[in-house]
Amino acid sequence: MTINVNVDLGYEFEVKAGIKEVFDVLSDIPVAASHYPKVDKLVDLGKDTFRWEFEKIGIAQFHLQTIFACKYASNRAKGTINWTPVKGEGNGLIEGGWKLTDKKKSTKIVLSLTGELTLPVPGLLKMVITPLVKSEFEKMTDQWVANLSKRFGGEV
Template identity: 25%
Template structure:
């Protein structure tokens, strides 16, 4: 069974836009916060293979070991990380975007993902429920990722800056 994903979530981060933009400087660190990520393998400078821990409930036989590859693009001007699926890797094609928008003294973080998980093994009896169930599990992981990212940004020790000396 194939399961389509089209999920969008937002979180208001308790940090200014400049601090939030540091997410763009450490792509591996940023995506490495995603819950249930088992391994992240670099395929090329801008491409990674994700391998996730089992998602779902094995006892109900609605479980899937998600694996996919994507090519990432960092758009500093737009405050965004975007990814496009790479065919021929894993069992899903997933693309998406993380976008940071200034909201006064805080930053809104948008996480959007769309794609398809292929060949999810689901017993015939559970097929009507499997799609919404797996999408719900993925939505929960995205919300946990947003919370982890907000916490990581909020607890970072600020870099001490010194005023510039005036020349006499």
């Protein structure tokens, strides 16, 4: 049996680094991914498509692993890096993007992230697993934003 867990996160922050540096880091998917916690492997599938494989987490006798793939599209002129889910790769469908705004002495960053994770756990555990998975996903994404902020010289 499987359960579906929906995630919907949004962040808005400003960093000291210039827009060129921020765009260069965030549009280089392996570099951007290196700041995300608990990524076991990032697999380059070609054609701007990457599969994210996270470390397995154990909950009682269950071990869960999140795996998803996304196709990336970057547009320097618009200050956007977007990703769309690739069906049939793993147990998640994640989409979202970065929107960067040049503030002359800083860069405003907006991150939006939505998706669905399908996890192989008994339905009886849905009430326990769903909030746990959402919380863990949010904590890891919070840490990603914190790591990137630090990389860019901190928030303004």
